[in-house]
Amino acid sequence: MLRYLLRRLVILLLSLLIAAVVLFVLLRLLPGDPAAALVGVGATPEQIEAARAQIGSDQPLGAQFVTYLGDLARFDLGQSFVSRASVLEEISRRLSVTLPLTLAAFILALVIAVPLGVLAAVKADRWIGLVLSVVSQIGIAVPVFWLGILLVYQFSLTLRWLPSGGFPLRGYAQPLQAIESMVLPVLTIAIIMSASLMRYVRASMLEVLNSDFLRTARALGESHNGALVRHGLRNAAVPVVSVLGIELSTTFLGAVVVEQVFSLPGMGSMLLLGIQQRDYPNIQGVLLVSTLLVLLTGFLADILQRMLDPRLREASR
Amino acid sequence: MTLTFDTKRALSRTRALALAATSALALGGPAMAQEYDPDAVINIGSLYEPQNLDNTAGAGQGINEAFNGNVYEALFVLTDDGDVEPRLVEVYDISDDGLTYTFTLKPDVTFHSGDPLTAADVKSSIERVTAESSASSRKRTLEVIESVETPDDRTVIVTLKSPSVSLPYNLSYVWIVNDAATDISASEDGTGPYTLQEWRRGSALALEPFEGYWGEKPMNGGVMFQYFTDATAQNNALLTGAVDIITSIQSPDALSIFTDNPDFTVSEGASTTKELMAFNDRVEPFDDPQVRSAIARAVDKEKLLNAIWGDYGMVIGSFVPPTDPWYVDLTDVNAYDPESAREMLAEAGYPDGFSFTLDTPDYDPHPVVAQFLQNELAKVGIEVKINIITANEWYTKIYKAHDFEATLQEHVNHRDIVFYGNPDFYWGYDNPEVVRLIAESENVGSMEEQTEMLTQANRIIAEDAASLWLYLYPQIVVSTSDVTGYPVNGLNSQFFVSGIKKAE
Numbered sequence: 157m158l159r160y161l162l163r164r165l166v167i168l169l170l171s172l173l174i175a176a177v178v179l180f181v182l183l184r185l186l187p188g189d190p191a192a193a194l195v196g197v198g199a200t201p202e203q204i205e206a207a208r209a210q211i212g213s214d215q216p217l218g219a220q221f222v223t224y225l226g227d228l229a230r231f232d233l234g235q236s237f238v239s240r241a242s243v244l245e246e247i248s249r250r251l252s253v254t255l256p257l258t259l260a261a262f263i264l265a266l267v268i269a270v271p272l273g274v275l276a277a278v279k280a281d282r283w284i285g286l287v288l289s290v291v292s293q294i295g296i297a298v299p300v301f302w303l304g305i306l307l308v309y310q311f312s313l314t315l316r317w318l319p320s321g322g323f324p325l326r327g328y329a330q331p332l333q334a335i336e337s338m339v340l341p342v343l344t345i346a347i348i349m350s351a352s353l354m355r356y357v358r359a360s361m362l363e364v365l366n367s368d369f370l371r372t373a374r375a376l377g378e379s380h381n382g383a384l385v386r387h388g389l390r391n392a393a394v395p396v397v398s399v400l401g402i403e404l405s406t407t408f409l410g411a412v413v414v415e416q417v418f419s420l421p422g423m424g425s426m427l428l429l430g431i432q433q434r435d436y437p438n439i440q441g442v443l444l445v446s447t448l449l450v451l452l453t454g455f456l457a458d459i460l461q462r463m464l465d466p467r468l469r470e471a472s473r
Numbered sequence: 474m475t476l477t478f479d480t481k482r483a484l485s486r487t488r489a490l491a492l493a494a495t496s497a498l499a500l501g502g503p504a505m506a507q508e509y510d511p512d513a514v515i516n517i518g519s520l521y522e523p524q525n526l527d528n529t530a531g532a533g534q535g536i537n538e539a540f541n542g543n544v545y546e547a548l549f550v551l552t553d554d555g556d557v558e559p560r561l562v563e564v565y566d567i568s569d570d571g572l573t574y575t576f577t578l579k580p581d582v583t584f585h586s587g588d589p590l591t592a593a594d595v596k597s598s599i600e601r602v603t604a605e606s607s608a609s610s611r612k613r614t615l616e617v618i619e620s621v622e623t624p625d626d627r628t629v630i631v632t633l634k635s636p637s638v639s640l641p642y643n644l645s646y647v648w649i650v651n652d653a654a655t656d657i658s659a660s661e662d663g664t665g666p667y668t669l670q671e672w673r674r675g676s677a678l679a680l681e682p683f684e685g686y687w688g689e690k691p692m693n694g695g696v697m698f699q700y701f702t703d704a705t706a707q708n709n710a711l712l713t714g715a716v717d718i719i720t721s722i723q724s725p726d727a728l729s730i731f732t733d734n735p736d737f738t739v740s741e742g743a744s745t746t747k748e749l750m751a752f753n754d755r756v757e758p759f760d761d762p763q764v765r766s767a768i769a770r771a772v773d774k775e776k777l778l779n780a781i782w783g784d785y786g787m788v789i790g791s792f793v794p795p796t797d798p799w800y801v802d803l804t805d806v807n808a809y810d811p812e813s814a815r816e817m818l819a820e821a822g823y824p825d826g827f828s829f830t831l832d833t834p835d836y837d838p839h840p841v842v843a844q845f846l847q848n849e850l851a852k853v854g855i856e857v858k859i860n861i862i863t864a865n866e867w868y869t870k871i872y873k874a875h876d877f878e879a880t881l882q883e884h885v886n887h888r889d890i891v892f893y894g895n896p897d898f899y900w901g902y903d904n905p906e907v908v909r910l911i912a913e914s915e916n917v918g919s920m921e922e923q924t925e926m927l928t929q930a931n932r933i934i935a936e937d938a939a940s941l942w943l944y945l946y947p948q949i950v951v952s953t954s955d956v957t958g959y960p961v962n963g964l965n966s967q968f969f970v971s972g973i974k975k976a977e
Contacts (some may be wrong), residue, residue, distance in 0.1 A: 195608070203605075236533065238524045239674070240658045246674060312713055320709035322699055323519045325677040421675025433524075434865060 261345035273357025295351020401457030511693035518716035539958035545648035545663035571636030592623035597652035742961030767817035768809035787948035826854025
C-alpha cells in the first residue's frame, strides 16, 4: 500500500508539473498582451514596454518558463495586475470560503443521497422507489441558481431566518454570521448534488442487488438486510467513489454560480473577475490551485477505492 | 450580513436615556431625546468595489465612492450640488496673469497617522498624480502645472504654463496624502473624517471615525460598504435590513418594491451618466452633420427612456448634464420628428436610407438600446446591424483603434464636454470653432467667462449633432426610512458619508 501511495504521489506531482506547463503555454497563446492589460487603457507604447520589462514578458520564452517554474517552487504566484495584492494571499482568503462551502455541501449531499439512493434501489419495484427516482430527475433538471434564488426568497426575504447573501467582513472571527451566510449556499449546492448522486447510488445498488455474491451470502444464511450492509454497500461504493471524486472536483470552481447568487467571495468569483479584468496572475493562480485541488481529489478517491476493494490492490501489483 | 456593534448600541442607548433623564430634570419639560444615534454604523450596499486603494493605480470608480471626502480630502471639494469649494485650503490668491496660485493651508490638520499636514504633503500629492507611472484619469488636466513650490509649511505656490480657470476643480481630484506614506494600494493615510478600519476583498470595506479630525465630527459611528456583484442580491440585502442604503439603483424594475413602501425612501438625483450613440464622425455617411441630425430626429428618446427607466431619468439634447455649469436645455435642437428625418436624409443624398454596423457592448442597457434604435431607424429606411462586443473589445477596437461606424456607450464623468474639443477622441468630431472655444475656455480669467464659452461650444456641438445623446441616467439612492443625510447626486461617484444619520 505504501509503495502504491508513493507512486501515486509522484504521478500527482508530475501531473501538476504538466498542468503548469500547459497553463503557461495556453496563457501565452491567447491573443492580447498581458503588459497592455497591466497598464490599462490609454497607455503609451513606452509604458507598455516598461510593463513588459516589469513582468518579464520581453524575455525569451525559455527564460520566462524557467522564472515561472522557479516562482512556483517558492509558492510565489505573483501579484494581481489590478489590485497589486499577492495572488497567493487572495487565493487563501477565497479558499477559506470555497473549501468549507464545497466540503459541507458535499457531506450534506452524501447524507441525503446515500440513504435515499439505497432506498430507491431496494424499493425499486414499489411506489416509493418510483417517487424517489422522479424526484432525483427533477433535482437534476433544476438549475442551481434558480434553486438558490428560490431559497433566498423563502428563507431570507419571506421568513427572515437567514441573510440574503454576503460574507461577514471579519470572516470566521464572526462565527455566527459566517455560518448563517453559509447555510443557504450549502443547502443549494447539496440539494442539486444529491439529486445526481442519488441516481449513481441507486444504479450501483441495483447492480449489487442482482449480483451472484449477494445471493450466495443469503444462501449461506445471512439475512437480506445483513447481507446488504455487510457485502452490498461496500461493493456498491466503489464505482460511486469515482463519481464522487469528479462531482467534488467540479464543484470547487463550479460553485461560482452559487457564489454570484449569494455574493460569497469564493475562488470561482475570483476567476470570473480575473477573466473580466484580464488579470493574468490571478487567472493563472486560480487555475493552478484548482488543478491541484482536482488532482488531490482524484488521488484521494483513488486511495479510497483501493481501501474499499482489495481486488484493486492486487491487480496493480 | 449584519455587523452588530452591540456594545456600542447598548452604550448609546444608555447614553440617550441618561441624556433624556438629565434634560428632563434640567428643563422640567418633556424629555428631549436625540433624533439620531451618533454611534450607529451605517451599512451601505454598492456594486462598485474598488480594485485597490490607490486612485492613481487604476482603482476604479469604487475608490471615489468609498474614499473621496471620507478618508482622503483634497484642497478643494466638489460638493454634491456641483460647486467647487475650498476644503484644506483656507484662503487662496491668484496672480493677475492667472499663472500663479498661492494657497494657504488650514492650520492644525493632522493625518490619520498623526503627522501634521504641511505644504510638502500637498506637493508630493500633486506629483503622485502627475507622475509617469500614474494611471490617474485626471493626469492630463494637471499637465498645465509648471511647478509646485513650498516656501513654508502652510503655503503652496502653484505656477502654471498657461491660465487654467478649472484648476480648483481639477485639484478637487487630487487626494492629499501624507508624503511619508509609501504604498497606498493596500493602506491609507489621509486627513478625512474616517480611517480605514478593514477591507475584505469581495465582501466589505469598513470605515471608522477619526478622533483627531480637524473638522465637524461625523454624524454616525462608522460606515460599512458591502459589495455585491448582482443588483438583485443588493436589493435583497436592503429588503432584509442587511444594508441601510443602496448607493445607486441599476435595475429600474426593482424600484417598484421600494417606491410605495413606507419603510423605504427613494431619492432621485441628477447623475452625470449619459447614454449615447457615438458616430464615427470621420467616416461616411456620419461625416455629414445633416445625416447625423436626421438620425437624431428619427429616434423617439422619450419612449426609450420610458421603456428602460419608467418615470425616472431625463432626455438630453447634448453631452452636458444639468449639474455642469454650462448646462442649457438643447432637447429642441433635433427633437423627435421622423418626417423631417426622412426629408433630411433625402436631401443628404440617401433617399433610400443606408445601412451601418452598431458595435454594442454586451452589458445592460446597451443591447436593449441597440434593438430600440434598430427598430426606430428601420422606419426611416436605415438598416442597423447589431454587433455585440465585450468591454475590452470596445476599448481596443473603438476607443484606441477607432475602427467602427457607430457604437453605444455610457459616459460617466462630470464636466467632460472637453472630449469634443479633442479631434483625436474616439468619435473623431473635429470642428475648429469648438476646438478653439474649448481650448481657450481654460485660459480665461473667471468661471463666468468659461461658462459662457463652453455654453457656446455646447450649442454648436448640439447643432452639429456630433453624437446622438439618448438620455441621462437617473441617480437613484434608496434607503430605509430611518436613514437620512446622504448625497443624492453622487457626482463623479462620490458618496460623502459623514452626514448620514440613522434614527434611534
